Amino acid sequence: MHKAMRFGALALGLLCAVQTNAASIPQGPHGGIAVVPLDAVEAVQSVTFLNKAQLIVEDYAIIALPLFHDVGEQEVQVTYDDGSIRNVVIKVLDKQYPEERITVTDQEHVTPSPRNLERIGKESARMRAAYARFSSQPPNLLPIVQPVEGRTSGVFGSRRFFNDQPRNPHSGIDWAAPTGTPIKSPAPGKVVVVGDFFFNGITVQIDHGGGFISMMCHLSEALVEEGQTIKRGAIIGKVGTTGRSTGPHLHWSVSLSGERIDPAVFMAVLNALHED
Structure with missing residues (x-):
């Protein structure tokens, strides 16, 4: 099963903390995280969002979504050892905090x-x-x-x-x-x-x-x-x-x-x- 599909299944029920939509766009609320599946993770040099390096766990990049960040689609940069860069679209969702x-x-x-x-x-x-x-x-x-x-x-x-x-x-x-x-x-x-x-x-x-x-x-x-x-x-x-x-x-x-x-x-x- 494709990583994005597997993640969509396992994240279900986590208070909409992380979601995948029909287009498998990783998404999460501001103040939360988005999870980006990584192909060929052993060849990944770094993952950046808003010019900041991000955490990599197993086959995933864990993207920190700032509490005061604008909602909507954003891009994450995945850089590989050979110098190539893949841009991945994520979506920052709105959330009302108490x-x-x-x-x-x-x-x-x-x-x-x-x-x-x-x-x-x-x-x-x-x-x-x-x-x-x-x-x-x-x-x-x-x-x-x-x-x-x-x-x-x-x-x-x-x-x-x-x-x-x-x-x-x-x-x-x-x-x-x-x-x-x-x-x-x-x-x-x-x-x-x-x-x-x-x-x-x-x-x-x-x-x-x-x-x-x-x-x-x-x-x-x-x-x-x-x-x-x-x-x-x-x-x-x-x-x-x-x-x-x-x-x-x-x-x-x-x-x-x-x-x-x-x-x-x-x-x-x-x-x-x-x-x-």
């Missing part, structure tokens, strides 16, 4: 002082540098492990208001869990950032390869060090409520080629590929 209103007791976590703004700027630069990494394509990425079990208390892309003041959309998924619950690494990788940040609290960022970076936030304790290589399922820390948090939970952000995307969609679609 609104979320949050009350926090510490007004500094809504309108920080100049001193804290300076701290936030330094911390943001450190995290952005980690998100910008693109190490070699991972050979053994799948399956993706859910970092912690718990009630979903926050979804990706929600338009957030803190004490009725609008802020950036939610960049990940939240799971409520008791303080001290062990947190697993979703895939093999290298720890690139460990820090205690103003908004994110105790934070761990992991480079999984191919532009796939995880960020775990609000930990009560980090159990890894920067530069440490870890296996899938390794315990990297414990659930907490540090930083701007209203209760114990894990926040997991997935950055793909420098773009924050929906972790739930990413995990479901890639694991469906693995099971195919």
Whole structure:
């Protein structure tokens, strides 16, 4: 069976996270991913979208669709070892994200002082540098492990208001869990950032390869060090409520080629590929 047809079958039921239409055009919502089947993957040198290299997993390119990108047809470039380039049409779909209103007791976590703004700027630069990494394509990425079990208390892309003041959309998924619950690494990788940040609290960022970076936030304790290589399922820390948090939970952000995307969609679609 043709790859695009197989993928259309296995993606069915994943909340329309990735779809194929009658013309087999890979498609997904902004803030999600599109999956492009690759022929002769062993001869593929790189896959790019919006001038950014993309993750390659098995026989597929995983295309990061920015949250604020225009909807409609776009082109992905597949470059082969012989220098030839194949343009693949994908389609970015519209999606309506929910609104979320949050009350926090510490007004500094809504309108920080100049001193804290300076701290936030330094911390943001450190995290952005980690998100910008693109190490070699991972050979053994799948399956993706859910970092912690718990009630979903926050979804990706929600338009957030803190004490009725609008802020950036939610960049990940939240799971409520008791303080001290062990947190697993979703895939093999290298720890690139460990820090205690103003908004994110105790934070761990992991480079999984191919532009796939995880960020775990609000930990009560980090159990890894920067530069440490870890296996899938390794315990990297414990659930907490540090930083701007209203209760114990894990926040997991997935950055793909420098773009924050929906972790739930990413995990479901890639694991469906693995099971195919």
